Amino acid sequence: MxxxxxxxxxTIEYPGNxxxxxxLDGATLRVDAGETVGLVGESGSGKTTLGLLAxxxxxxxxxxxxxxxRIDGQDVLALDDQRLRALRRECLGYIPxxxxxxLDPTMRIGRQLELVLHGLPSDTAxxxxxxxxxxxxxxxxxxxxxxxxxxxxxxQRVMIAMAMARTPRLLVADEPTASLDSHVRTExxxxxxNLAAKAGATVLWxxxxxxxxxxxxERVVVMYGxxxxxxxxAAQVLRHPTHPYTIALAASDPARAEPGQRIGTRxxxxxxxxxxxxxxxxxxxGGR
Amino acid sequence: MRILRWLPGRLFSAVIVLLGxxxxxxxxxxxxxxxxxxxxxxxLSSEEARVELRESFGFDRSLPEQYVLWLRNALxxxxxxxxxxxxxxREEIASRLPITALLAAMGMVLTIAIGVPLGVYAGCxxxxxxxxxxxxxxxxxxxxxxxxxxxxxxxxxxxxxxxGLTVGTFVxxxxxxxxxxxxxxxxxxVMAIPCIAATARATRNAVIDVLVEPHIAAAIARGETPGFxxxxxxxxxxxxxxxxxxxxxxxxxxxxxxxxxxxxNVPGLGSxxxxxxxxxxxxxxxAVVLLTTAIFVLxxxxxxxxxxxxxxxxxxxxxxxxx
Numbered sequence: 317m318x319x320x321x322x323x324x325x326x327t328i329e330y331p332g333n334x335x336x337x338x339x340l341d342g343a344t345l346r347v348d349a350g351e352t353v354g355l356v357g358e359s360g361s362g363k364t365t366l367g368l369l370a371x372x373x374x375x376x377x378x379x380x381x382x383x384x385x386r387i388d389g390q391d392v393l394a395l396d397d398q399r400l401r402a403l404r405r406e407c408l409g410y411i412p413x414x415x416x417x418x419l420d421p422t423m424r425i426g427r428q429l430e431l432v433l434h435g436l437p438s439d440t441a442x443x444x445x446x447x448x449x450x451x452x453x454x455x456x457x458x459x460x461x462x463x464x465x466x467x468x469x470x471x472q473r474v475m476i477a478m479a480m481a482r483t484p485r486l487l488v489a490d491e492p493t494a495s496l497d498s499h500v501r502t503e504x505x506x507x508x509x510n511l512a513a514k515a516g517a518t519v520l521w522x523x524x525x526x527x528x529x530x531x532x533x534e535r536v537v538v539m540y541g542x543x544x545x546x547x548x549x550a551a552q553v554l555r556h557p558t559h560p561y562t563i564a565l566a567a568s569d570p571a572r573a574e575p576g577q578r579i580g581t582r583x584x585x586x587x588x589x590x591x592x593x594x595x596x597x598x599x600x601x602g603g604r
Numbered sequence: 605m606r607i608l609r610w611l612p613g614r615l616f617s618a619v620i621v622l623l624g625x626x627x628x629x630x631x632x633x634x635x636x637x638x639x640x641x642x643x644x645x646x647x648l649s650s651e652e653a654r655v656e657l658r659e660s661f662g663f664d665r666s667l668p669e670q671y672v673l674w675l676r677n678a679l680x681x682x683x684x685x686x687x688x689x690x691x692x693x694r695e696e697i698a699s700r701l702p703i704t705a706l707l708a709a710m711g712m713v714l715t716i717a718i719g720v721p722l723g724v725y726a727g728c729x730x731x732x733x734x735x736x737x738x739x740x741x742x743x744x745x746x747x748x749x750x751x752x753x754x755x756x757x758x759x760x761x762x763x764x765x766x767x768g769l770t771v772g773t774f775v776x777x778x779x780x781x782x783x784x785x786x787x788x789x790x791x792x793x794v795m796a797i798p799c800i801a802a803t804a805r806a807t808r809n810a811v812i813d814v815l816v817e818p819h820i821a822a823a824i825a826r827g828e829t830p831g832f833x834x835x836x837x838x839x840x841x842x843x844x845x846x847x848x849x850x851x852x853x854x855x856x857x858x859x860x861x862x863x864x865x866x867x868x869n870v871p872g873l874g875s876x877x878x879x880x881x882x883x884x885x886x887x888x889x890x891a892v893v894l895l896t897t898a899i900f901v902l903x904x905x906x907x908x909x910x911x912x913x914x915x916x917x918x919x920x921x922x923x924x925x926x927x
Contacts, residue, residue, distance in 0.1 A: 418819050
């Protein structure tokens with residue numbers, strides 16, 4: 317069986333201030349169908365770039381300067397527009413960080429869901445069914461509301477319903493609970509993983525929170541400076557981190573603290589760690 | 605209905621605006637230099653004849669009295685007699701208003717039909733630097749050209765060369781609607797040019813702003829086609845700032861009629877106003893300006909209602925935070 321994600325030594329550049337910035341610096345990742353993978357890293361580590369790369373959704377300024385990329389067996393970088401759209405529509409599902417902003421502010425939820433479903437049955441009963449499946453208790457009322465009239469948690473459930481509507485093979489969730497109230501985070505997270513498991517979808521979960529990721533994902537991939545630093549079963553990566561960056565990340569985890577112990581943020585210093593580390597945003601080359 | 609939450613307040617403020625405008629119009633009309641009796645009877649007339657004339661038109665009463673009288677009659681549709689022609693102002697306006705209204709409506713239709721698609725096209729092709737710069741230059745020229753210049757050039761060109769349309773020959777739409785429309789086509793186009801340019805630019809900017817919104821990125825990630833995204837998500841969102849502009853354009857078109865009607869010799873409200881100004885014909889001046897103001901206030905009210913329908917967040921912002 318071919319892997320659903322096959323990223324091989326990919327390098328991506330953004331034009332920066334006078335210098336180019338490497339968003340990915342030889343990143344390599346293989347994910348088999350049905351896996352749940354947590355991609356962990358701080359801002360600028362390249363995890364969002366990697367997530368967007370799966371659907372070739374990078375900003376126009378980004379340039380792929382090296383490497384290979386296959387999603388569900390298709391060479392994404394070589395696809396024409398039509399086939400790329402088909403891949404996004406049929407194979408991928410994205411769950412955004414800010415669900416309210418990801419909904420069209422001028423349109424009722426029902427109408428937006430209807431547009432997403434074009435080609436599939438989109439009568440009121442089906443719309444209701446899609447909202448039922450993400451545990452929205454009053455679907456008829458919600459269908460008539462505008463995005464500014466619903467809570468963040470509700471909006472994220474709607475986005476999940478939209479992402480799952482065509483039973484995607486790969487679900488990419490970029491910090492999907494970051495903008496939500498803490499009490500709905502667990503519910504929403506559980507919902508995403510349950511639905512993905514039911515649909516047999518692979519989950520790529522992007523986060524900077526190592527602990528919550530290792531709770532939900534079988535496998536954890538740690539990124540730093542546009543490279544994959546560590547990759548393995550969640551429990552193992554959390555308990556026995558081998559890479560200095562992961563050690564620093566795991567050490568700042570409140571769950572590992574002894575009662576009464578002060579949690580040190582223990583800043584990670586690549587230079588002091590003795591290993592050769594790329595800086596998070598590596599500037600290469602001269603100005604243009 | 606969400607609109608009912610803010611519409612009463614908006615209606616009330618429209619009435620206040622109209623009242624304020626009527627006061628200003630009345631004051632401005634009365635502060636024009638020159639005495640009517642003098643203008644009509646000539647400098648050699650007797651003082652008794654002048655006093656008699658002023659009395660017969662009510663000019664001897666106090667100014668507040670004159671204002672209240674004028675406003676009350678105006679509300680009943682009675683704008684008095686034209687000082688110059690001695691005919692009811694209402695009749696004179698009734699024959700001219702439809703022409704100016706048609707001219708402004710044609711200008712509006714041209715503005716929206718040309719300006720919006722141009723703006724959407726320019727907004728969607730911003731990445732193409734050369735095309736983007738071209739639209740910007742053309743729209744800047746379009747906005748800056750005064751209409752008496754464009755109008756004169758058009759009149760010159762169309763009277764010297766045969767382009768199929770004639771200038772200066774006005775056909776009343778009441779007699780022959782088709783020919784009337786054709787005769788108004790050039791003046792409407794001249795009036796519409798700066799409006800088309802302004803609308804195209806506003807639409808372009810609105811489209812650019814909408815295209816970077818996360819909900820567009822979400823639609824792209826779902827694999828929707830560019831045409832689908834523009835039709836369903838970009839147009840509606842981009843229309844909100846453009847709609848606000850249409851109210852201003854409406855005012856511009858009504859005001860622009862004054863110049864264009866003169867240049868193209870169209871017997872509408874604008875050329876009537878210029879005539880009346882020259883004759884110190886107060887009742888006519890006041891009636892025309894008041895009417896134009898009322899149309900504008902009504903139009904902006906209509907635009908507000910349309911914005912409220914297109915943008916569901918309007919009711920929220922009008923109600924203020926925490927409401």
